[in-house]
Amino acid sequence: MARQNRCGGRPTTITSLATYVPPRLLTNADLEQMVETNNEWILQRTGIRERHIVDPGVGTSDLGKEAAVQAIAGAGLTPDDIGIIIVGTVTPDMMFPSTACLIQHKIGARGAWGFDLSAACSAFTYALSTASQFVATGAHDHALVVGADVMSSIIDYKDRATCVIFGDGAGAVVVSAAAGDGDGSIIDFEHEIDGSGGPALYMPAGGSLRPPSHDTVDQRMHYVKQDGQTVFKFAVRKTEEIARRILDRNCLKPSDLSLFVSHQANRRIILAAAEKLGLAEHQVIINIERFGNTTAATIPLALNDAVRDGRLKKGDLVLLASVGAGFTVGAVLLRWGF
Numbered sequence: 001m002a003r004q005n006r007c008g009g010r011p012t013t014i015t016s017l018a019t020y021v022p023p024r025l026l027t028n029a030d031l032e033q034m035v036e037t038n039n040e041w042i043l044q045r046t047g048i049r050e051r052h053i054v055d056p057g058v059g060t061s062d063l064g065k066e067a068a069v070q071a072i073a074g075a076g077l078t079p080d081d082i083g084i085i086i087v088g089t090v091t092p093d094m095m096f097p098s099t100a101c102l103i104q105h106k107i108g109a110r111g112a113w114g115f116d117l118s119a120a121c122s123a124f125t126y127a128l129s130t131a132s133q134f135v136a137t138g139a140h141d142h143a144l145v146v147g148a149d150v151m152s153s154i155i156d157y158k159d160r161a162t163c164v165i166f167g168d169g170a171g172a173v174v175v176s177a178a179a180g181d182g183d184g185s186i187i188d189f190e191h192e193i194d195g196s197g198g199p200a201l202y203m204p205a206g207g208s209l210r211p212p213s214h215d216t217v218d219q220r221m222h223y224v225k226q227d228g229q230t231v232f233k234f235a236v237r238k239t240e241e242i243a244r245r246i247l248d249r250n251c252l253k254p255s256d257l258s259l260f261v262s263h264q265a266n267r268r269i270i271l272a273a274a275e276k277l278g279l280a281e282h283q284v285i286i287n288i289e290r291f292g293n294t295t296a297a298t299i300p301l302a303l304n305d306a307v308r309d310g311r312l313k314k315g316d317l318v319l320l321a322s323v324g325a326g327f328t329v330g331a332v333l334l335r336w337g338f
Helices: 028-032 039-046 060-074 099-107 120-136 195-200 214-218 228-249 267-277 295-308
Strands: 012-020 025-027 050-052 084-088 113-117 142-150 168-177 185-193 259-262 317-324 328-335
Touching: 012 060, 012 120, 012 185, 012 295, 012 328, 025 028, 028 039, 039 267, 050 168, 060 099, 060 142, 060 168, 084 099, 084 120, 099 113, 099 142, 113 120, 120 142, 120 168, 120 185, 120 295, 120 317, 120 328, 142 295, 168 295, 185 228, 195 228, 228 267, 228 317, 228 328, 259 267, 259 295, 295 317
Parallel strands: 084 113, 084 142, 259 317
Antiparallel strands: 012 168, 025 050, 142 168, 185 328, 317 328
């Protein structure tokens, strides 16, 4: 018998999913004109061919609003039906108010409260499990989860080690009380953090430790800094570890999964983790070649592709897994709800 999982209370499920990416494309050929790199190098190192980036004046709340409106409509709800909004992002429009407040206003969810959740590339799994708990307890019938980032706003396009990786995008899901038919439910979640990994992936300035100044701008401290090798090794190891932990707790094996949806950070990371888990090719989805690493949006973007392509159907057993700056690590086990 499985040990008690962490999803107590009434069963919850994802009732709808929507995504949005800005129309502007930034291809590898474009990057060749901006920094010393080439298409072959980018593909070999990351698996990315192109990524979407916003035009000036477009913020994270704008992307999140587009995905949110579609997700709410897809669930057959109105904005007034939403009780709570949780937004995962590391690129808020501003320090305050929160992106959740901005999205709440833009979509007209007059009765909702909410907050932002900062867990970098693990933000969607963290926000999903958090929202599920609010619904499971009966505090709310419907929760809106948004994962959105405008990574182009914090990327140094003179640093070829990072500028080739990231893109902009948003995804949103509605989490509601499950009907109880067993075909679709959020089963379990597992999260951890390891703050010793902070120096491996971070943005040095802009917070209270190093407020914006002429000096921080001149030193290019408002951009993402990454120790790629350290991040790669940690991501592969922890993705496998957390996947096995949550599966073991529920008396499942990797072969039982219909689909494994890993954070789309790097094609080689996903393939290495999948190989360690012994997953077959048909169990793994990779779409990083079209979107790059959109941080909090990668998992909903991958799920959306899987639904669109017929690879994900109601009742399928799905494992979401993520590793992000912090380090943060997350996993959510679920049966697909629609």
